[in-house]
Amino acid sequence: MTISYNWLCDYLPVKPTPEELSVILTRIGLEVESLEKFEAVKGSLAGLVVGEVLTAEKHPNADKLKLTTVNIGNGEPLHIVCGAPNVAVGQKVVVAPVGTTIYPSSGEPLTMKRAKIRGEESLGMICAEDEIGLGSSHEGILVLDAALQPGTLASELFKPAQDWIYEIGLTPNRMDAMSHIGVARDVCAYLNNAENTQQYRVQLPEIKALPKADTPLAISVTIENTDACPRYAGISITGVQTAPSPAWLKDRLTAIGVRPINNIVDITNYILHETGQPLHAFDANAIKGNAVVVRNLPQDTVFTTLDEKERKLDAADLMICNGAGEGMCIAGVFGGLHSGVTDATHSIFLESAFFSAGSVRATSFRHGLRTDAATRFEKGVDISNTVFVLQRAASLICELAGGKAASEVIDVYPQPLPKTKVDVSYAYIHKLSGKQYEPAKIKNILTSLGFEVIKEAPEGIQVTVPYSKPDISLPCDIVEEVMRVDGLDNIEIPTHIVMAPAITAQPDKERVREKVSNYLAANGFHEIFTNSITNSKYFTPEVLEHTVKMINSLSADLDAMRPSMLESGLESIAHNLNRKNENLLFFEFGKTYKVAAKGYQEDDHICLYLTGQQTAETWIHKSSPVDFYFLKGFVINVLAQLGFSQLQWAESESASLQPAWEIKVKNQPVVTLGGVAAQKLKQFDIKQAVWFADFNWNNILALLQKNDNFYKEIPKFPAVRRDLALVLDKQVKFAAVEAATRAVKSPLLQHINLFDVFESEKLGVNKKSYAVSFTFQDPQKTLTDKEIDGVMDKLIKTFETQLQAGIRK
Template identity: 45%
Template sequence: MKISYQWLNQLISLNEGPENVGKILTSTGLEVESIEKIESIPGGLEGVVIGEVLTCEKHPEADKLSLTTVDAGQGAPLNIVCGAPNVRAGQKVVVALVGATLHPTSGEPFTIKKAKIRGAASEGMMCAEDEIGLGTSHAGIMVLDTDLPNGTPAVRYFGLEADYQIEIGLTPNRADAASHLGVARDLKAVWQRPVQWPSVDGFHIDNQNLPIEVIVETPEGAPRYTGLTIDGLTVSESPDWLKHRLRAIGLSPINNIVDVTNYVCHELGQPLHAFDADRITGGKVIVKTVADGTPFVTLDGVERKLSASDLMICNATEPMCIAGVFGGQQSGVKAQTTRIFLESAYFDPAWIRRTSQRHGLKTDASFRFERGTDPNLPVFALKRAALLIQEVAGGTISSAITDHYPSPIADRDIAIRYRNVDRLIGITIERAEITRILESLDIQVRDQTAEGFTATVPPYRVDVEREADVIEEILRIYGLDNVPLSDHLSADFLSEFPETDPDQLQERTSQLLAANGFYETMTNSLTRPAYHAAIRATLPHADVQLLNPLSEELSVMRQTLLFSGLETLVYNLNRRQKDVKIFEFGKTYSREDERFYERPRLGIWMVGRLQAESWQNGGQRTDSAALNYHDLAGVIQKILASFRIKTTDSQPADPAIFQYGLTLSVNKKPLVTLGLVKANLTKLVELKQTPVFYADFDWQYLLKLYNGKAVFEEVSRFPEVRRDLSLVLDTSVTYAQISKLAYTTERKLLRDLNVFDVYEGENLGTGKKSYSVSFILQDASQTLNDTVIDKTMNRLMSAFERELGAEIRK
């Protein structure tokens, strides 16, 4: 967004230069990205001043030249030879001093130098209007009617002082500052200076000769819609002052009517639109939506297909404008227009945002409407624009103001607690200063007590909705630089963060399993006593028996999810679903010393193949394609990783249930058990297809271990190093023992290790196996050299030989 320094100076007195204004705006949250000097004419009339002709005589050597002395405010009078026929003593003139570079209306720029003309010295030049780029006349020098002192810069007389374009990187939450008025409000709060609103006191209705009825059929899209008509105006080029203002912010003048609407938009932040009244058929302006696919030609000549959710400004027969976004080609102001309907409205931001994005149209109007404008401003802006149009285009106001505003938008009341103000800002600000800052931002302070107050926020401050927003307003005007840094930096939050939500974690885990091809099941908590009898030795507690069971088959509550899942597998396998992966969040029940317990668990079952048959995997059901233990282990590791949990120990799984498997523990407490279900248990439920893999999570313990905090570390600048070892070990030695010993031996440099090959054969000897293990080493502070790497690997090899009886194959 671009702001004119001189324009801003009309709204609030600026004693500071553009650079200082830019610093203050940045400190209040309106970050200034650049400041560029803008000259109304090339060169900015630098070195051109107002002077007075003291004497004037004919040049003795040339009839058409005059010898003059001129007071140009430089101390001694200047001797200037002039060829203009209208030069006379006593005239106020425009003088270009020696060294000034002039940019004529036509031709190349030239620099004034001391010279001798026909033997007479000349120390400057009295200028015609075309010689300084102000016009095309070259009939004579410019003679001025002014009392300005000699030496006054000419730009001040002509009102052409250099302007500065201040470009602000406006953030989406600061819609209130999308205008010169909005920027002036922030400066008002910082400097405690009044804002000079443009006057509309001269507004009056001349007649009622051009009434136009306004009908709002979609008030949810246009909560407020105002308008009036102006008759007898003349469309022409805008006056210089208006063109200079628009060019200073990067806009190109179009005509006096359109330029006024653009001027008011950037002055007040309220977009307006002017319709050719003769194009409003039926004498009606209707705010509504139209049929989906309706063609409409916009001002750029492009035909667009409208959506049924586009808010349109229509006449009695057709659309005229995409509300708040872009005007139509047929109803726009043209050179022959003499009557207009002037619109000023408040449109719902969501409606405008959707339409703007749908059609890919970004305009100054949509930029403001889709962020939120001031619903209390349309009538004032309408009067302001009407007066300016009368000033630059003539005409009479020929209707009363139509103001459709059935449900006024109220101010927002926000409860503020001083303790939160002090806590979030970090220091205690005087309560009177807090009140002053807020009221300077048009936020009223009511119902003050020792604990806090109520802040009443006007609707144009669309970003101020919560207590934290009000505190931010206080801080940005008070000044971040005025808050000293504490010895120990910390962050604080106004919101109170709830504890971990078990339902959200369950949903996240369900999504993870579903993404890996699993289906969720819900099974009966009642089960057969025979199931428990088969594993009675491993059940630590007594069954919960029903006092009045419906049948003997369902007379106890389950102590494990295992058999519920196996029955589900049987049901699917009997229906020719051979590859089944399921999971269940369920509860188990037990009785301990006359007390009853209910415990949440997560069960996971897999049978068949990991992937369905296809031409890519051979299409045959072979043993090599069947699921194995590591497929289940991979899923378990994904769940643990999503909870950011690393198990610290492992033990063989319960042999009463698992043919083989592991129980993974954290802090010596079992978390999950996984493995191959024993064949006698699958036969018990008449499940004929094997192998069946099963995992059982202690869901309550898993939730307890989750803390929600992610750990991040900088990517090392130094490379990793890999070294491989082949270890011949007793078959009783597990990989877990190798891993634990490795990390215990080398805590600093060892980043990871992995088994990439396992071999058992007669040539190793009875009871022996070979592990091929890769070790990843890395130092976060330097590049590893061979000496350090060799020492580390020797230390590891010695530990394996000493503790595990390993033979290192070299």
């Protein structure tokens, strides 16, 4: 939010310095991010004076130059060489003496120095208007009123506007401070609190009586959709002359970064930044039937907006229509091409209305129209201010554009909105703020902000909330108002803190997430964040049956909540591959969404995406691509970090992954992993293999709640390894060997590992050999051969009976 110091001071009963005001604004929660000086004319004509040309003779060494002497009112006349064709004796001119810096309308600043021009001394410069930033003409020097006295400062003569501009970092809820009067209200509340008084009040602008037109222009107003438009006011003004705005109005708007257009448009912009209420002016001749109707038009009605674009309206878009049912303006968002004010306009209908924040926001995003008006309405405007703002704008239009009121103010407000009531106790204010405020101070702050105390008791108060603060509805909101106006700096930091021990839910979700993130980051993975909203074209009709569709989609390519995280990750991979970043290890925490039996379901995931080479190619070894086993290693290690070691592996069916595997822990699915199918890669124009793992984070956290993980002492006694070579049918997976090993249930067996796979015709038809190592350890003692042989015998019998394995000797 941009605020002008001079403009703000118009509404303040006192005028702090710009620096003092900056401190006050920051103290009351309107953080000043920058404070910069504004000059309508760069340099503000500093050092320039009025001079009188005493002599003007031809330069002896140049045909187009003249030697002049100029009286600037402070001693000997200056000798100045001048090249302007219109310089003459007796003229009053603007002079830049030696040492003065001038700021041209275009080009770099120039500081005057003693100079010799074609052999003649020159002690300054007689200036044209473009040379000092007063205009664009360079046809000759600027000739002033002959009555002026030499030595008069040019800054006093032209009085170029100067100001201080604040850039305030507003939080989204502070719509009440999105105007100069709103900020002034907060400043007055601060001053009242600082001096324990009620004398500081916002000085509202005077509204002059409107001149009446000889011929009335009656335009009726009807509201058909009172939910989206609870209040609508308007007035007809005739005899308007569209012209450039006066200098003071242009300067006010330019100072805050608003480009002046013409007096009518400039006045509506001025009122917007003065009061926070958007206005709209219609050309009265474009209002067919002399009637304004606030209504919704049928779905896909074509409407041409001010930017000359044809837009298809949604049935939910609120429109301002004429008596013929034709749209003239998208309510609260953007005007229409054929009803706006032009240079030929002489009669206008001025609108001041209150539109529903939700309606305006939905329409604004639906059509991609982020206007100043929409920004205000979607945060909520002051419904009680509607008529005052209309009268203020009409007064300025009559004053600056020569208009006359051709109707009374029309105010359609069928169901006045009640004020919000909030009860708050003094004990609650103390509890939440940490400071014991006196009840008198609390009431003083709130009444200064426009609240009204309607009930009062020893333990607390009940207040009504002003319409200018639609975000306030809870007791904590009242506490915030008291704290910020009194000053957050005034809350003392306690010397000690009293706290009670608390039991938190286990596991700590954030610590678990951090543990996994740290492991992956330490192993070369980069965390990515992708959009939860994706493109429905990525998915099959079967998947889309349970996909959450966007009612108000941001674009045609973002129309569904993702049912899977694979596609959004592949978008990131494709983006990197297209920029020659080909070796990628990504991980992402995110959510997926689907339509459930009762509403919608949201699931948490962590996903791994791998593609490219495991390591860079060097002289000592060649690079090797990432593969399933590379992915599997990280998956197992992540699960090990979480305390899961007894993993159940099974092949899985998946249209997106080929091959696909599923890992279960205690019969609960925790990971799906595999290679991304070629058809899926083709959707994203990815031409290299991608490996993917999807962790079901909800199931993992649920298992952690039931899993007791304790620290244990490192065993003092040595581990013993035994190897075994098993001859098996080719279709037997190693997962079956692991399952058979677990079935023995020996506490001594700590680890099983497959270290070689051998296939040969010597083993038999469709046979293969697994070389497996078994690690045994007892934390209480050193194992004997007899104990280990006993377990090995059980393992061999299990393999022979369950897997029909042969033992290679």
